[in-house]
Amino acid sequence: MKPEADRVDPVALLKGLVSLRRLTGLYPAGHPTIEQKLTELDDAVQRHIRGTAALRLDVIHGSALLDGIPFRQDSETQAQILRELTDLGIDSIHIAAGVTRHELLAMSEFLWQLKEAPIGEPIDVQLAARQIRHITLGRLVPLDTRWKVVQWPDSPTGALDPSYELSLALTERTFDDVMSGKGINLATIRDIVHLLIQKVAASNAALGQILAVKLYENLTYCHSVNVATLSLLIGRQIGLDPASTAAVAEAALLHDIGKTRIPLEILKKPSALDKRERKMMEAHTTYGAEILVEVEGLRPLTPTVALEHHRGIDGGGYPDLGPAAVPHFMSQLVAVADIYEAMTGARSYQDPAMPEQACLVLARLAGTKLNTALVKAFVNAISFFPLGSVVRTDRDEIGVVVRTNAAEPLHPVIALMGANRERLPGEIDTSRRLLSGEYERHVIETLRPQEGLDLNRFLAAS
Numbered sequence: 001m002k003p004e005a006d007r008v009d010p011v012a013l014l015k016g017l018v019s020l021r022r023l024t025g026l027y028p029a030g031h032p033t034i035e036q037k038l039t040e041l042d043d044a045v046q047r048h049i050r051g052t053a054a055l056r057l058d059v060i061h062g063s064a065l066l067d068g069i070p071f072r073q074d075s076e077t078q079a080q081i082l083r084e085l086t087d088l089g090i091d092s093i094h095i096a097a098g099v100t101r102h103e104l105l106a107m108s109e110f111l112w113q114l115k116e117a118p119i120g121e122p123i124d125v126q127l128a129a130r131q132i133r134h135i136t137l138g139r140l141v142p143l144d145t146r147w148k149v150v151q152w153p154d155s156p157t158g159a160l161d162p163s164y165e166l167s168l169a170l171t172e173r174t175f176d177d178v179m180s181g182k183g184i185n186l187a188t189i190r191d192i193v194h195l196l197i198q199k200v201a202a203s204n205a206a207l208g209q210i211l212a213v214k215l216y217e218n219l220t221y222c223h224s225v226n227v228a229t230l231s232l233l234i235g236r237q238i239g240l241d242p243a244s245t246a247a248v249a250e251a252a253l254l255h256d257i258g259k260t261r262i263p264l265e266i267l268k269k270p271s272a273l274d275k276r277e278r279k280m281m282e283a284h285t286t287y288g289a290e291i292l293v294e295v296e297g298l299r300p301l302t303p304t305v306a307l308e309h310h311r312g313i314d315g316g317g318y319p320d321l322g323p324a325a326v327p328h329f330m331s332q333l334v335a336v337a338d339i340y341e342a343m344t345g346a347r348s349y350q351d352p353a354m355p356e357q358a359c360l361v362l363a364r365l366a367g368t369k370l371n372t373a374l375v376k377a378f379v380n381a382i383s384f385f386p387l388g389s390v391v392r393t394d395r396d397e398i399g400v401v402v403r404t405n406a407a408e409p410l411h412p413v414i415a416l417m418g419a420n421r422e423r424l425p426g427e428i429d430t431s432r433r434l435l436s437g438e439y440e441r442h443v444i445e446t447l448r449p450q451e452g453l454d455l456n457r458f459l460a461a462s
């Protein structure tokens with residue numbers, strides 16, 4: 001046990017670190033204010049190390065630990081201090097015995113400069129170049145911390161609609177090719193687009209598999225097939241002509257191709273991204289446009305959608321193209337499908353949202369980020385309880401939505417599910433009314449689909 005006088009207040013230590021960092025950005029080297037703060041910090045660090053030989057400050061999932069022990073943090077100021085570090089991509093600061101005043105100052109200067117030049121050589125190389133030998137800085141939660149979180153499969157499991165399965169396989173190959181520098185095969189893109197328009201978007205089974213809550217954390221190729229299919233549903237709803245339909249399918253299929261240049265540990269990071277990682281992730285839009293503009297034979301709209309699909313109709317979003325640059329209509333369309341698809345998919349740190357929750361979020365974004373008419377078209381196309389949803393009625397029946405009815409968005413046709421998740425014979429039209437004019441039954445909620453539910457058996461038959 002350390003003597004009372006040597007105990008260091010972890011919050012004061014953290015504050016000292018962060019304010020020294022700010023001061024080095026504000027004042028010239030050697031300024032008395034910096035010197036004073038440095039003396040205080042050096043004092044506290046040396047006092048702590050005297051008893052333990054090292055000082056380890058870690059931030060894990062937003063809480064701070066000193067030498068592995070979490071410490072109390074209940075004020076907004078403390079939370080802000082932690083964010084200031086994690087926004088730089090720094091999750092841990094380890095200081096070993098022997099650390100000098102010079103090293104503490106050099107680390108603060110390094111942390112300040114990290115803000116301006118977030119990406120560069122590995123941190124340990126940069127620290128060594130500054131003669132910092134007793135301090136290590138950690139950034140990016142490594143992949144092996146995933147043991148803490150739910151493991152979702154990377155793509156849909158179980159039996160899939162055959163045309164959907166084929167388009168997934170072809171798209172996976174296309175994305176792998178781009179990742180390994182082989183370029184895009186135009187003929188394959190044409191095949192996938194054809195398949196999506198003619199088969200996938202016309203198959204109830206495929207649509208059910210795409211619209212229902214997804215119990216998998218889908219990789220980019222899978223997200224892309226889903227977004228392209230959902231974009232086709234919107235296109236059908238607003239009556240796009242065949243040429244525009246093919247254009248939107250191609251653009252939606254390739255909208256996230258820039259993610260092939262983003263490190264996997266960021267794409268699959270098991271927690272929310274910090275500021276630096278977010279910046280890297282946001283670059284997938286410009287990378288995508290760069291990749292696509294080089295491919296001869298693609299429609300001119302395709303790189304545009306890749307560039308603009310995270311931009312809002314209000315001029316917000318990224319990349320920053322100025323408030324006056326309103327995204328192309330097709331970019332606005334793909335944005336609606338993209339947000340729904342992402343929300344109804346699982347993330348290691350987040351359960352998938354139910355379709356009706358996702359539709360409510362779309363409605364909230366309508367008018368600012370999203371085009372209101374396109375949100376309405378999408379919600380009308382999929383209805384409140386989309387194909388493939390597992391629902392419960394007010395008679396406590398559990399079934400799968402096998403058909404939707406545009407005039408009765410809250411009353412789909414369902415097929416009941418037996419105890420072994422099998423389809424029971426017959427169908428129930430929940431829009432049927434009693435003689436009194438009342439509905440026979442109401443669908444009251446969407447349930448999370450059971451593992452191993454074979455939607456093909458419900459939807460291929462309908």
Ligand SMILES: [Fe+2]
Nearest residue numbers: 255256309310
């Ligand atoms: Fe994207």
